[in-house]
Amino acid sequence: MNLLVCISKTPETTAKIAFTDGDSKFNEEGVQYIMNPYDEWYALVRAIELKEKHGGKVIAINVGPASNDIVIRKALAIGADEAIRVNGEAVSSMFVAKQIANYAKSNDIDIVFCGKETIDYNGSEVASIVAELMDLPFISYASKMMVEGSTATIERDIEGGVEVVKVDKPFVISAAKGLAEQRIPNMKGIMMAKRKPLTVVEPEAVDSKSTIGSYTVPQGKQEVKMIDPENMEELVRLLHEEAKVI
Amino acid sequence: MSVLIFAEAKKGEYKKNAQEAVYYGAKLASQVGTEAIVFTIGDGSNANELGSFGASKIWFNNNSASTDSQVVSALIAQAASKAEATHVILSNTALGKSIAGRIAVKMDASLVSGANALPEGSSVTKGVFSGKAVAKYNLSGDKHVISVMGNSLQPEATGAAGIPEEISLDAPASRVTVVESKTVDGVVPLPEAELVVSAGRGMKGPENWGIIEDLAKVLGATTACSRPVADTGWRPHHEHVGQTGVAIRPNLYIAAGISGAIQHLAGVNSSKTIVVINKDPEAPFFKAADYGVLGDLFDIVPKLTAALEKFKAQ
Numbered sequence A: 001m002n003l004l005v006c007i008s009k010t011p012e013t014t015a016k017i018a019f020t021d022g023d024s025k026f027n028e029e030g031v032q033y034i035m036n037p038y039d040e041w042y043a044l045v046r047a048i049e050l051k052e053k054h055g056g057k058v059i060a061i062n063v064g065p066a067s068n069d070i071v072i073r074k075a076l077a078i079g080a081d082e083a084i085r086v087n088g089e090a091v092s093s094m095f096v097a098k099q100i101a102n103y104a105k106s107n108d109i110d111i112v113f114c115g116k117e118t119i120d121y122n123g124s125e126v127a128s129i130v131a132e133l134m135d136l137p138f139i140s141y142a143s144k145m146m147v148e149g150s151t152a153t154i155e156r157d158i159e160g161g162v163e164v165v166k167v168d169k170p171f172v173i174s175a176a177k178g179l180a181e182q183r184i185p186n187m188k189g190i191m192m193a194k195r196k197p198l199t200v201v202e203p204e205a206v207d208s209k210s211t212i213g214s215y216t217v218p219q220g221k222q223e224v225k226m227i228d229p230e231n232m233e234e235l236v237r238l239l240h241e242e243a244k245v246i
Numbered sequence B: 001m002s003v004l005i006f007a008e009a010k011k012g013e014y015k016k017n018a019q020e021a022v023y024y025g026a027k028l029a030s031q032v033g034t035e036a037i038v039f040t041i042g043d044g045s046n047a048n049e050l051g052s053f054g055a056s057k058i059w060f061n062n063n064s065a066s067t068d069s070q071v072v073s074a075l076i077a078q079a080a081s082k083a084e085a086t087h088v089i090l091s092n093t094a095l096g097k098s099i100a101g102r103i104a105v106k107m108d109a110s111l112v113s114g115a116n117a118l119p120e121g122s123s124v125t126k127g128v129f130s131g132k133a134v135a136k137y138n139l140s141g142d143k144h145v146i147s148v149m150g151n152s153l154q155p156e157a158t159g160a161a162g163i164p165e166e167i168s169l170d171a172p173a174s175r176v177t178v179v180e181s182k183t184v185d186g187v188v189p190l191p192e193a194e195l196v197v198s199a200g201r202g203m204k205g206p207e208n209w210g211i212i213e214d215l216a217k218v219l220g221a222t223t224a225c226s227r228p229v230a231d232t233g234w235r236p237h238h239e240h241v242g243q244t245g246v247a248i249r250p251n252l253y254i255a256a257g258i259s260g261a262i263q264h265l266a267g268v269n270s271s272k273t274i275v276v277i278n279k280d281p282e283a284p285f286f287k288a289a290d291y292g293v294l295g296d297l298f299d300i301v302p303k304l305t306a307a308l309e310k311f312k313a314q
């Protein structure tokens, strides 16, 4: 089985969010980057588990500049067999998805794994575009997946519950919490990662129709109003009259 | 020309997210000087009410594969072409997220998912970095797909109901078989909830959740929890909110016995009003709160419930 895992890079959650160049660019100064948790903890690990059980290989793909290699090496250290980096700035989800679909189409991929969303832009867009470009079924927010022969049984999160579906390979899936248990790379993995192939390819030009022009930072909260624990009637009154939420 | 709105039916009903999408689409249509057409999948029997949010036409198509992204996106794209739509508007729900990208590809359109306001000219904004910033997306081309973040605007039903009209479309065969669908009935799912009562490790154990459920009940709120609480099985996973759980933006979020770690805040800090109940004056959550109550939650929560009961009785 050829399993393609799309991995992305996001600022670490405690990173300071600030902008430069007239608020048109994210300020990367001093920002630590991590692999997007949904890609690392769930998508990648489930793909590795499937390979361990059924054979085949796990290929990690990232669309981004050379500075992303550190995140890609981590995917190799966790257990991906090889990696592809498409050398271009991820300016839009259409751009990213096009590069992933191009690779997947010409490499006989059985399952394309994405994360549920990137935690910085919260798009949830790439996976569904890849699926459409490849004319494949797309199962979003998968929290459990079993594969038997050519069929996968997948449990996916929907509002207020779950849905269990069956689908034949090939397909695209996006990984939510529960799909696998996080794996920490060990020393052996880290050493081996250095010798695994990381191929860099050039992107296809894409007409990105939605791109970020500028950012604004919303005003911070006002000082918290402390309420006397013996006077919950006062809290109720404020929620009704001041906040107008009840 | 038109703005086509996909209204998502849940078991034949239109929830707030569908009303919001219709309202958003209708406002947008009047902004660009065209008509708003609603499209829905199902038997259309409850769809007439959607007219009152500003749609001039309501189309429906009965198809049973209503959660398969390939089928649903194909139907919407056909409806959009029939309507000569310049914009397709949908809700940013689980289904909405699985189809928005597909529709944008089919229509060769720009795509913004999770918009938090109406477009201004050729740009539209959405929250990014877990609500810590707002990004303005510039849209190019002549077709656009926009999904609307829940609770971004307050839909008003000021118009008249419409008459749903069936349209025939060619659906591709579904390649996904639904084996089972397990949803909790009678509670508003978290992403749509306007009132949420949430609790964390300060609860000490699952057996103590009665006071949280009582509070949620008087309010008509949905219950949520912090991640460790779901991880240890005290509460079901679908209640976990935060960076790795559900992101919510209710009008009111009450958090009891939750410290307010940054990963928790990431999923809840877009809430309009936040009430924090914690016994530790240093709990970081107080900095993100509108109202704080310092003390023992086992004392405070029942008192709050009683005060609300009194208020509701008036």
Ligand SMILES: Cc1cc2nc3c(=O)[nH]c(=O)nc-3n(C[C@H](O)[C@H](O)[C@H](O)COP(=O)(O)OP(=O)(O)OC[C@H]3O[C@@H](n4cnc5c(N)ncnc54)[C@H](O)[C@@H]3O)c2cc1C
Pocket: A037, B199, B200, B201, B202, B203, B225, B226, B227, B228, B229, B240, B241, B242, B243, B244, B245, B256, B257, B258, B259, B260, B261, B262, B263, B264, B267, B277, B278, B279, B280, B283, B295, B296, B297, B298
């Ligand atoms: C990558 C990553 C992702 C994460 N994602 C999430 C996420 O999505 N959601 C999430 O919630 N967490 C997430 N976490 C975990 C997060 O960092 C915190 O550990 C977690 O939110 C803490 O949960 P808590 O507030 O319930 O527990 P604690 O931090 O243990 O806080 C319990 C609080 O209860 C108070 N308390 C105790 N007893 C009482 C009492 N009797 N009365 C009143 N107050 C009392 C205490 O003062 C304390 O503030 C993530 C962590 C990481 C590293």
Ligand SMILES: Nc1ncnc2c1ncn2[C@@H]1O[C@H](COP(=O)(O)O)[C@@H](O)[C@H]1O
Pocket: A005, A006, A007, A008, A009, A036, A038, A039, A061, A062, A063, A064, A090, A093, A096, A113, A114, A115, A116, A117, A118, A121, A122, A123, A124, A125, A126, A127
């Ligand atoms: N630059 C990228 N390179 C590779 N995969 C990506 C990239 N950006 C996003 N993805 C994948 O798409 C998923 C959803 O991203 P998004 O649509 O941006 O929320 C991520 O979890 C990744 O699996």
